[in-house]
Amino acid sequence: MIVLLVIFAALLCPTVHSTDASVEWCYHKAECNFTTWPNIFPEYCNGSKQSPINIVTASVQGNPNLTSFNFTGFDDSSTFLSVLNSGESVVVNLDDDKMSVQGGGLPGLYKTKQFHLHWGNGSSSPGSEHTVDGKKYPMELHIVNVHSKYNGSVSAALAAKDSSALAVLGFFIEGTNEVNKTKSWDILTSFLTSIPNSGDTTTDIMNQITLNSLIEGVDRTKYYRYQGSLTTPSCNEAVVWTVFKEPVKVSHNFINRFSTTVFFKDPDASVLITNSFRGVQPLNGRVVTSQVEQTAASSAATSTLSVITVLLLSSLCWI
Ligand SMILES: *[C@@H]1O[C@H](CO)[C@@H](O)[C@H](O)[C@H]1NC(C)=O
Ligand SMILES: *[C@@H]1O[C@H](CO)[C@@H](O)[C@H](O)[C@H]1NC(C)=O
Ligand SMILES: *[C@@H]1O[C@H](CO)[C@@H](O)[C@H](O)[C@H]1NC(C)=O
Ligand SMILES: *[C@@H]1O[C@H](CO)[C@@H](O)[C@H](O)[C@H]1NC(C)=O
Ligand SMILES: *[C@@H]1O[C@H](CO)[C@@H](O)[C@H](O)[C@H]1NC(C)=O
Ligand SMILES: *[C@@H]1O[C@H](CO)[C@@H](O)[C@H](O)[C@H]1NC(C)=O
Ligand SMILES: *[C@@H]1O[C@H](CO)[C@@H](O)[C@H](O)[C@H]1NC(C)=O
Numbered sequence: 001m002i003v004l005l006v007i008f009a010a011l012l013c014p015t016v017h018s019t020d021a022s023v024e025w026c027y028h029k030a031e032c033n034f035t036t037w038p039n040i041f042p043e044y045c046n047g048s049k050q051s052p053i054n055i056v057t058a059s060v061q062g063n064p065n066l067t068s069f070n071f072t073g074f075d076d077s078s079t080f081l082s083v084l085n086s087g088e089s090v091v092v093n094l095d096d097d098k099m100s101v102q103g104g105g106l107p108g109l110y111k112t113k114q115f116h117l118h119w120g121n122g123s124s125s126p127g128s129e130h131t132v133d134g135k136k137y138p139m140e141l142h143i144v145n146v147h148s149k150y151n152g153s154v155s156a157a158l159a160a161k162d163s164s165a166l167a168v169l170g171f172f173i174e175g176t177n178e179v180n181k182t183k184s185w186d187i188l189t190s191f192l193t194s195i196p197n198s199g200d201t202t203t204d205i206m207n208q209i210t211l212n213s214l215i216e217g218v219d220r221t222k223y224y225r226y227q228g229s230l231t232t233p234s235c236n237e238a239v240v241w242t243v244f245k246e247p248v249k250v251s252h253n254f255i256n257r258f259s260t261t262v263f264f265k266d267p268d269a270s271v272l273i274t275n276s277f278r279g280v281q282p283l284n285g286r287v288v289t290s291q292v293e294q295t296a297a298s299s300a301a302t303s304t305l306s307v308i309t310v311l312l313l314s315s316l317c318w319i
């Protein structure tokens with residue numbers, strides 16, 4: 001046993017040292033939290049198209065390109081390969097040979113690699129990355145997809161310096177008083193006790209739940225679109241962002257499991273992962289678009305305007 005431990009430690013040591021040599025980022029300490037990222041990762045984190053952002057609904061512009069999505073494999077529970085404590089988040093690795101996203105105004109087909117979560121400190125504390133008119137939700141789920149031309153390689157996609165290399169789908173999570181909502185969130189969060197420490201992973205999550213069951217109830221034809229970045233270093237500006245308007249409703253106690261069960265990576269392995277989100281970044285002239293809404297009110301307004309215009313034009317004729 002001791003021999004095994006020594007061999008294990010020897011295998012780990014070079015990794016630990018090389019990690020120590022590179023600059024670390026974090027969420028919870030003054031020397032490496034997100035306000036420091038533009039200094040410690042200046043190449044991209046100090047860019048002008050960073051994520052997340054605050055979406056100002058009054059400034060959102062209509063975009064006829066934002067049609068419905070086609071999701072492949074989202075009803076297939078065999079796509080859930082493993083769930084991992086990454087040291088800063090909880091990541092579910094997905095089978096990108098079976099899962100993909102296209103349509104929705106995306107430039108091509110994107111293979112679905114993983115999803116992960118950002119959270120605050122329980123269901124009554126702010127934890128989302130994106131905000132809408134300043135409103136924060138307790139959690140945000142990110143489904144990460146890589147353009148099919150990169151053969152499923154996120155590192156190849158990032159190396160290409162392509163602004164649409166990745167398509168990330170963001171879902172807000174909102175707490176609800178309804179109990180056991182939903183069974184699939186109960187199952188997902190029940191695996192957290194198996195991965196308390198950074199690097200812990202389990203494949204027991206396979207064949208248990210589907211991605212569709214985790215985002216049920218959300219109208220996936222209503223979303224915001226903008227051009228942005230990864231929300232963790234090195235903050236590459238390679239992401240076509242989709243942020244769905246409607247939140248997923250999840251029981252408070254399931255949300256609370258995240259901030260009470262999994263720990264940050266060394267040397268803070270005794271600190272629970274909380275407030276694992278980046279603050280909002282400046283828009284710098286970027287435009288957020290959404291579906292063009294032809295509501296009864298707006299069409300009424302348009303026809304009233306037309307009538308006034310016609311009247312004005314015809315009165316001009318008389319002058
Ligand atoms: C991050 O650290 C800075 C000091 O570097 C501190 O002023 C700030 O409040 C911290 N922010 C968060 C969100 O922890
Ligand atoms: C970030 O960019 C701004 C504006 O271009 C510049 O003033 C600042 O020095 C940069 N900061 C770092 C750490 O590179
Ligand atoms: C819609 O797509 C076309 C073709 O890709 C593009 O030229 C146009 O700018 C897009 N419109 C908006 C509002 O993004
Ligand atoms: C989405 O799927 C429908 C039905 O299979 C198909 O007709 C349509 O072309 C697809 N759209 C895209 C953008 O892949
Ligand atoms: C999170 O909430 C718990 C319980 O309310 C509290 O003890 C803890 O200090 C909070 N953590 C942070 C980082 O605020
Ligand atoms: C992806 O695979 C195809 C065919 O196997 C190959 O031609 C192409 O170079 C690969 N692209 C990348 C980015 O690896
Ligand atoms: C919620 O789930 C638990 C455990 O599966 C069960 O014991 C309880 O009866 C359920 N409550 C409701 C209201 O469905």
Ligand SMILES: [Zn+2]
Pocket residue numbers: 116117118142231
């Ligand atoms: Zn994320």
